[in-house]
């Protein structure tokens with residue numbers, strides 16, 4: 001891979017390759033854009049098959065963080081880090097001390113948080129050697145309730161745009177994935193009087209939603225095609241592509257999962273089908289909004305975070321309008337909206 005060519009095409013400012021032989025640490029930290037503030041984004045621990053794969057992942061993810069942070073109007077640029085290796089074999093307190101020292105050496109250009117295969121214990125260990133962490137359990141705590149709140153607000157905004165009212169009572173919401181975020185989303189819409197259809201590969205999670213919210217459990221092969229008003233993907237990314245969107249029986253898609261659409265063509269296909277897609281990184285920004293508060297606000301306050309998260313409602317409506325005015329998909333409109341904020345700040 002020609003690294004500088006890749007940096008040019010994605011627009012990265014800096015990529016750091018670092019290692020610590022003693023603990024077997026290999027990491028790539030990508031700072032995509034710091035126009036709006038220090039680069040913020042989690043550290044992913046993954047046993048990548050090749051170094052190219054790791055580099056590609058960190059380039060793509062860090063650019064995504066620039067858009068996500070800008071879209072949420074945060075004082076954060078975009079960054080991400082990957083640690084290459086088997087988390088089960090490598091993880092230890094000393095390992096994350098070594099990683100923390102590398103983050104610290106960047107002098108605050110990059111703030112890390114948890115991501116796939118890194119958790120709050122690891123964050124605490126990093127925090128022992130670097131001040132540049134977000135999402136410490138002692139301060140901002142679990143981000144999932146904030147993420148769920150943001151998705152719920154976006155869903156209401158989508159309903160407002162579609163039906164003229166943001167009331168979800170009587171609507172049927174199909175939730176795929178009832179984990180840390182999906183469960184709270186189901187709770188929000190249930191409390192508002194929506195009907196639920198749910199699927200999770202974890203039977204306990206699914207049964208809990210059936211018991212607590214009167215949800216109807218559907219099968220793995222049904223969740224994408226079941227009749228509903230709103231489909232809420234809250235498990236994996238890349239669940240929708242140009243082929244399977246034709247089978248959807250919903251009016252709106254709004255969930256917490258990252259990278260829901262396989263590609264830009266899927267966004268265009270949804271527009272053609274008349275299905276409103278609420279863009280993933282706009283609606284699921286509650287967690288990073290909570291993280292940002294920890295490092296930007298003079299005193300962390302969950303109430304203040306909730307107020308910022310609630311702005312996702314207006315942002316979603318703005319993006320839906322932009323898409324309509326420009327006759328583009330909402331996914332493309334989200335990119336244009338977020339890039340616009342960065343470009344304006346640059347000027």
Ligand code: NAD
Pocket residue numbers: 143144145147176177178179180181182199200201202205234235236237256257258284285287
């Ligand atoms: P989680 O691991 O707590 O929950 C995921 C749930 O999805 C689990 O219950 C799991 O059993 C289920 N699942 C896995 N594969 C499935 C499948 N094929 N079909 C149906 N269910 C399946 O994760 P989470 O924190 O709730 O995050 C969910 C998604 O939201 C992820 O894509 C994550 O990247 C994204 N996200 C989370 C946050 C956050 O604050 N936690 C913030 C932004 C984005």
